[in-house]
Amino acid sequence: MAYDYITRAQWGATRPTTSRPIAKNLKGVALHYMGFHIGGDTTRLIRSIQRTHMAPPRGWWDLAYNELVDLDGTVFEGRGFLSRTGANGSYRTNRDYIAIGLMIGDDQAPSEAMIEATRSRIAVVRNFKPKATAIVGHSDLKATSCPGPHVRALLDSGAFEGTFASPPPLSTSPAAPYERPWWTLRIGRRGDGVKWLQWQLQRRAYKVTVDGIFGPKTRRHLKKYQRVVGLVPDGIAGPKTIKALGA
Ligand SMILES: [Zn+2]
Secondary structure (H helix, E strand, C coil): CCCCEECHHHHCCCCCCCCCECCCCCCEEEEEECCCCCCCCHHHHHHHHHHHHHCCCCCCCCCCCCEEECCCCCEEECCCCCECCCCCCCHHHHHHEEEEEECCCCCCCCCHHHHHHHHHHHHHHHHHCCCCCEEEEHHHCCCCCCCHHHHHHHHHCCCCCCCCCCCCCCCCCCCCCCCCCCCCECCCCECHHHHHHHHHHHHCCCCCCCCCECCHHHHHHHHHHHHHCCCCCCCCECHHHHHHHCC
8 A cells, every 4th residue: 555655854854862772572563642633734743743842841852753644644754663762651662662653633533544554554563573563552551541542442443453465655755865877776786876775675664784785685675675565576676666665
């Protein structure tokens, strides 16, 4: 399933003051909600949430969530999947669970698009950490009303489980260096175009090193990527693959 993936650069994020890694033995994903009615310009709201989280009295490193999903099913990059969240309420739970914030209040039920996009992002986490299978609500980790009645009911019914054959997100955001001709990247190539490709894969939680060298490992992950998004799994990034990745 395709959905918009809005990078930090695209929504105008401020840089985090620091970050910490998630647990090696990540347990899974914790779902949150905003707790107030969401309407209007989501991008602007996310900028304001980030400001609030980073300002006193909180003074957090960054927006608390790893990612956010709105009612249109648009995914916004928060801290990113590999950066420890600040949303779960304790050192241990922040380390052990990735936090996805659903952009709804008590009076709003998640849309199908929101549920689908969230499921797809959970699939990306599991690609990266196959043992991180837990899907919990914030209130399973701490005494809180979050993630609200609607998400709680969906969690209890297993709505976020689904099938986990979903492809990684189709990004709309390169924001990375190119080289020319960058539109055909294959094994043996080196340079900024390869770095861009590796970065796009890594952003989606593939275990690729961004070294600008297109070796067997990059090819293997690229093939895997091509297969799940329904492209020819030839391990060569031609125009179609590059476009799918986010150019
Ligand atoms: Zn919460």
